[in-house]
Amino acid sequence: MKNRTTSASPEWRDDREEIARLLPPPADRDVPHEQHLRHKDLLMHTIDRDRADRADQAVRTRPARRLLRPALLAPATALALACVLTAGIALTDSDDKGSHRAASDMRPAAALLDRISTAAGERTALTVRDDQFVYTKEKTRGADVTTGKAVLGPLTDREVWSAQEPGRLLKLGLVREDGETFPINAELGDTHGTAAGISRPTYHWLSSLPTDPDKLLTYLYGKTPHATGRERDQAVFEQIGSLLGTLMPPRTAAALYRAAAKIPGVTPAPKAHDAIGRQGLGIARDDTRYGIRTEWVFDTKDYAFLGSRTYLTRDGSYGKSGTLLSSSAELTHAVVDKAGESPTAG
DSSP: OOOOOOOOOHHHHHHHHHHHHHSOOGGGOOOOSSOOOOOOOTTHHHHHHHHHHHHHHHHTTOOOOOOOOGGGOOTHHHHHHHHHHHHOSOOOOTTTTOOOOOOTTOHHHHHHHHHHHHHHHTSOOOOOOTTOEEEEEEEEEEEEOTTSSOEEOOOEEEEEEEEOOSSOBSEEEEEEETTEEEEEEOOTTOTTOBOSBTTBOOHHHHHTSOOSHHHHHHHHHHHSOOOTTSOHHHHHHHHHHHHTTSOOOHHHHHHHHHHHTTSTTOEEOTTOBOTTOOBOEEEEEEETTTTEEEEEEEOTTTOOEEEEEEEESSOBTTBOTTOEEEEEEEEEEEEESSTTOOGGGO
């Protein structure tokens, strides 16, 4: 990667010095052959729809609709609810056309994402059959905002089995949380089922995505659901984060990281840590409109994805600056033959 001489601000210099301190020398990097990518809930489309409905109800002063079953809520749910409730009214995104812009503060983040991308691209591709399931085990923590205040819940174990069949499915898999197991169903009212795609990213669908970062980013801006209460750039950044959470074809993962570097406002986060306190190399973006920050955390040695967290960056009705909304820590990823089956059983 070519070095560039820039007139960096003191903050950029501090970021680069911190990142340089944490990064291992490139020659000593040992890239593992296992996939260490995070899997979040397959119901992001339901969450986005729920947020839009809530904003519409706030405008009409209607009572709030019933929440989804708590065991089926991903950590991202807290962010989704916080965004829309902070907004209070329906707003129109200024960059609704889906175009992405060049950003002036991208250089520090781009350098780190370039190394993460290179490491991801060198990992070994998996063979995943259509009749199998992608298994994920993680620690998660989320805040409940239904009372008007962010009330942080306990750290919980979460296991997800995601069906890999490409066609439309009514049963998308299973989720186990707090010792209880529930089915992951297609979106309510969708009698035809959900096909593989951005709301149900199977391994084969991910392998079909463009590997050119610019083309991939254009695709994501066009396909990421529009939701009231989020900046468009933030929505795409979070969408990439959710895609990174599943077992990923190496070329796709590499392209996603380089695409993320092109989103305006993406910065390094040297002090980022996951839900169980593992500190690593951080990549973050602030939703400045609503005062919310989302961070991704990567291992300092092999650049594996460790987890994420989202928190408030300014005082508001739901809590003070620094209030945690959601966090996760990735533990295990595997491919199994049956939903509910542990990787060791296979």
